[in-house]
Amino acid sequence: MGVYAQEGEGPVGGNAIKMDLIIASRDVVAADATACRIMGINPYEIQHIKIAEERGLGNVNNMEIVGEDISNVKRKFSYPLSNFKRIKYKILDFGMDFASHLGGTTEEKRAYEVITKLMRTNPVISKECRKCQRCIGACPVGAIDNNLAIDYRKCKACMICVEACPFHAIKSKEISLLLAIAEMTICVLRVASKAIRGKLYK
Structure with a gap:
């Protein structure tokens, strides 16, 4: 106790x-x-x-x-995210802050589309699966069938299945750190380029 x-x-x-x-x-x-x-x-x-x-x-x-x-x-707790994932989420934090300042510009919509893409995480059932099927019952949208196949058209990427698996058999597949950096850099450069050319505002 x-x-x-x-x-x-x-x-x-x-x-x-x-x-x-x-x-x-x-x-x-x-x-x-x-x-x-x-x-x-x-x-x-x-x-x-x-x-x-x-x-x-x-x-x-x-x-x-x-x-x-x-x-x-005081105790040292381990993070739920690896160092690389933490770096990626810092990039996303920057992106959200950056996009919040683009209201009324021609790049606002695209900036949020990029961030949404970078934040998307898909669950993947690995070979460690023991077919306990807890993930099926846990999924709120019924995206996992009885054969333990995930329908990504239904999946909302809530990761409840990852949390529900007692065997750590469901992994989260995310966009790579390098791609996140590249996408965000391109987004910033597009804004800078349009601002220089006087084409940033509608």
């Missing part, structure tokens, strides 16, 4: 870590930031925390810790 946290690919594929901690605060941003620091994660790498502070919903740094000192309970 006790209070457990989870690291890695949750909720099914992660590893349980016994922490025996309870974090409580009237400031939910401060609570989440504290949890991050306990796990050895920079709070500003977690987008909802960063955005919440920017919107004045709480504070990441100005807080008083009552009870155990963070240094006494």
Whole structure:
């Protein structure tokens, strides 16, 4: 018994870590930031925390810790994403911010189309599959048939099947890091080129 946290690919594929901690605060941003620091994660790498502070919903740094000192309970948690995936998602964060400044321009629609393409992740059932069929029941749109074939026309890329598989047999197939960099670079260069030629705005 006790209070457990989870690291890695949750909720099914992660590893349980016994922490025996309870974090409580009237400031939910401060609570989440504290949890991050306990796990050895920079709070500003977690987008909802960063955005919440920017919107004045709480504070990441100005807080008083009552009870155990963070240094006494801090543990290094593994990320659910590999380093390459984390880099790719930083590129996507940049892309979303970049596209948000293109409102009213000729490149706004294309920029969001590029980002949508880069964010798309498809589940792939590997040879490690033990045919337990939990993924079939977990899929909210019925995209996996009884032969464990995925219909990508139905698939919404929600990755619930990945989370439901107890054997880590469903992998996420994503666009490569190099292609993500290339696509985003082309997008930025197109905007710059049109701006120079005075053709960026409708």
